[in-house]
Amino acid sequence: MALKFVCVEDYEKHAAKVLPSYALEYYKSGADEEQTLRENRDSFKRWRLMPRMLRGVQNRSMNTTALGFSVSAPFGIAPTAMQRMAHPDGECATAKAAAAHGIVYILSTIATSSIEEIAAAAPNGNNWFQLYIYKDRQATIDLIRRAEKANFKALVVTVDTAVLGRRLVNERHGFDLPAHLKLGNFNNVDEKSDFQTQKKEGSRLAAYASVMFDPSLTWQDITWLKSITKLPIVVKGVLRPDDAELAVQHGVSAIAVSNHGGRQLDGVQATIDALPAIVKQVNGRCEIFLDGGVTRGTDVLKALALGAKMAFFGRPALWGLAHSGEEGVKNIIQLLKTEVDVAMALAGCRSVDEIDSSLVLRQELHSNL
Numbered sequence: 001m002a003l004k005f006v007c008v009e010d011y012e013k014h015a016a017k018v019l020p021s022y023a024l025e026y027y028k029s030g031a032d033e034e035q036t037l038r039e040n041r042d043s044f045k046r047w048r049l050m051p052r053m054l055r056g057v058q059n060r061s062m063n064t065t066a067l068g069f070s071v072s073a074p075f076g077i078a079p080t081a082m083q084r085m086a087h088p089d090g091e092c093a094t095a096k097a098a099a100a101h102g103i104v105y106i107l108s109t110i111a112t113s114s115i116e117e118i119a120a121a122a123p124n125g126n127n128w129f130q131l132y133i134y135k136d137r138q139a140t141i142d143l144i145r146r147a148e149k150a151n152f153k154a155l156v157v158t159v160d161t162a163v164l165g166r167r168l169v170n171e172r173h174g175f176d177l178p179a180h181l182k183l184g185n186f187n188n189v190d191e192k193s194d195f196q197t198q199k200k201e202g203s204r205l206a207a208y209a210s211v212m213f214d215p216s217l218t219w220q221d222i223t224w225l226k227s228i229t230k231l232p233i234v235v236k237g238v239l240r241p242d243d244a245e246l247a248v249q250h251g252v253s254a255i256a257v258s259n260h261g262g263r264q265l266d267g268v269q270a271t272i273d274a275l276p277a278i279v280k281q282v283n284g285r286c287e288i289f290l291d292g293g294v295t296r297g298t299d300v301l302k303a304l305a306l307g308a309k310m311a312f313f314g315r316p317a318l319w320g321l322a323h324s325g326e327e328g329v330k331n332i333i334q335l336l337k338t339e340v341d342v343a344m345a346l347a348g349c350r351s352v353d354e355i356d357s358s359l360v361l362r363q364e365l366h367s368n369l
């Protein structure tokens, strides 16, 4: 009898069997000892739910908005690089699945499909573009102009990647993009800066990042970005309330509380634990998103209860892609929608507005009762 896939972990286990080892290692890995990678998931379990009963939950809706755009669920797909290693249709399949479901899709700068291919594959999608700011500012501006022209609705600027975190397995085995794939957004880069021409030993990713990404970035660069585009700006990778304050002062539309899926600075807090202090500091002045370790409907419920407007997931979409491309990603989205719906019903919430902080309690408090 064919195995039924009933939760994200089932897709994850399947991906571990079917993906080539270079792709699985790249997708799965975290930095250094992978402490933060584990914590992202484990910490969700340390927040306990406090459901309300007898709330007449026969009619429920998880519709909400993100940056003012209507979405069919309070979750979306975080940017992950090089999706064609998981399936030949790569990012186009993921974007189509997100559009079919009416949720946000964020395209990585380091995608194996171009901005224009995404616009063609999912013209009605709520597509956002994740931006790495390059040392070459003209190359950065060109990416932004292409995203604007292709009707992308927001820029998600990643600020936690001054240098690439050390993913030890990629360094040991020498991660490389397979020869038949290219970085979709850089057809015209000069030879020196092309991904394929970086040194072959160790991880080519780290070599590419150190040649191309700009470690001299400061908050001034957010001011610069705001001066050259009208797209809403989301700053991705904030973990401290004082940085959240700076983000607000620099006029961002949203803050994504993220530790890059545990792939950058190992040992940082799980995102669900970093969230409450940032929500308190921001006090409604911009939207707050969270990613890292989201694999369950109850994770989404907890993130919203602690003040996130939206939760995002990265790896689960890759596991769906590895299973069956667009269909697999659609399955993952549907699974999470079902889980969020069940979690809302059982917690006594008819709409996302009814998800509040009284629904969650830290494990320590719970066990002291």
Ligand SMILES: Cc1cc2nc3c(=O)[nH]c(=O)nc-3n(C[C@H](O)[C@H](O)[C@H](O)COP(=O)(O)O)c2cc1C
Pocket (backbone or CB within 6 Å): 026, 027, 028, 040, 078, 079, 080, 081, 108, 109, 110, 130, 158, 236, 258, 259, 260, 261, 262, 263, 291, 292, 293, 294, 312, 313, 314, 315, 316
């Ligand atoms: C394989 C992989 C590639 C990623 N590539 C990018 C990227 O290109 N840009 C970026 O801002 N974040 C990138 N991220 C981080 C994700 O956007 C997100 O923060 C993280 O995956 C969330 O954790 P989760 O995978 O546990 O859901 C990547 C993550 C993974 C796992």
Ligand SMILES: CCCCCCC(=O)C(=O)O
Pocket (backbone or CB within 6 Å): 081, 110, 164, 204, 205, 206, 208, 209, 260, 263
């Ligand atoms: C190609 C160099 C940088 C890789 C960026 C992708 C990414 O963010 C990741 O986590 O991997």
